[in-house]
Amino acid sequence: MDIDTSVPHPARRYNYWLGGKDHFAADRESGDAIARAFPIVVELARANRAFLRRAVTFLSEQGVRQFLDIGTGLPAPDNTHEVAQRIAPDARVVYVDNDPIVMTHARALLQGDPRGRTAYLEADLRDPEAILGHPALKETLDLTRPVALLLVAVLHFVHDDEQVAAVVRRLRDALPSGSYLVLTHGTMDFSSPEGIRAYEQMFARGGTDVRARSRSMIxxxxTGLEIVEPGIVRVSDWRAEDRPEDRPVSDNLGIYSVVARKP
Known part of the structure; x- marks a missing residue:
């Protein structure tokens, strides 16, 4: 297992922001630098995790029993299979990540209900053919039946706009009618001019690996999907369970969220 702990990794940095223990000095330094420029980022990371729980709950209640979670990150409370299998013990989940540390922890800690099935594969979002053709996916998911494709806070780590569009299209095309796309993505749409300048300067010098995108690009x-209410909204607003005044709001960083169904 080839792991360079001197280079920050998004999954380990996210774990650090969520209060986890599976990170290294480079991840903490990167996380702290981003948080200094954008203090809201830790709250947004937690809001993003809460959205994942709400979205998986919603889909499970709609009868979805298969989940493909790409860019899963390190284990944390309310992992996809835990949320889904609380509602439907026979739910099946495939986790995908490109960090071998994530996969090692996942295999050790993410043990699902034996009435369902949970699988883990090390692969990169940018290679959808490797994901779709992986034996673990084929053994776990039936791609003739609806699947929820989870792309939660992962697309913004791919900087090439055309590549992102092609990846999403390929993954969508592989899924049957009745499947869902669950997506969150970093944006500067809500930002002040000062916030946008700070982001652009940090991105240009490599201080952040997040490629923020606009609502229109998302x-x-x-295209061609049926967007579930309430539509494309801030991650903390999607079928929220708390009061609006308790949700993180900032003029320097934001995350969009959406759930959409393939007709």
Whole structure:
């Protein structure tokens, strides 16, 4: 297992922001630098995790029993299979990540209900053919039946706009009618001019690996899908369970969220 702990990794940095223990000095330094520039980022990371729980709950209640979670990150409370299998013990989940540390922890800790099935594969979002053709996916999911494709806070780590569009299209095309796309993505749409300048400067010098995108660009990934209410909204607003005044709001960073169904 080839792991360079001197280079920050998004999954380990996210784990750090969520209060986990599976990170290294480079991840903490990167996380702290981003948080200094954008203090809301830790709250947004937690809001993003809460959205995942709400979205998986909603889909499970709609009868979805298969989940493909790409860019899963390190185990944390309310992992996809835990949420889904609380509602439907026979739910099946495939986790995908490109960090071998994530996969090692996943295999050791993410033990699902034996009435369902949970699988883990090390692969990169940018290679959808490797994901779709992996034996673990084929053994776990039936791609003739609806699947929820989870792309939660992962697309913004791919900087090439055309590549992202092609990846989403290929993954969507592999799924049957009745499947869902669950997506969150970093944006500067809600930002002040000062916030945008700070982001652009940090991105240009490599201080952040997040490629923020606009609502209009995110909408192109949803062409032909039926968008579930309340639509494309801030991650903390999607079928929220708390009061609006308790949700993180900032003029320097934001995350869009959406759930959409393939007709």
């Amino acid at each position: 909408e192109t990934y949803l």
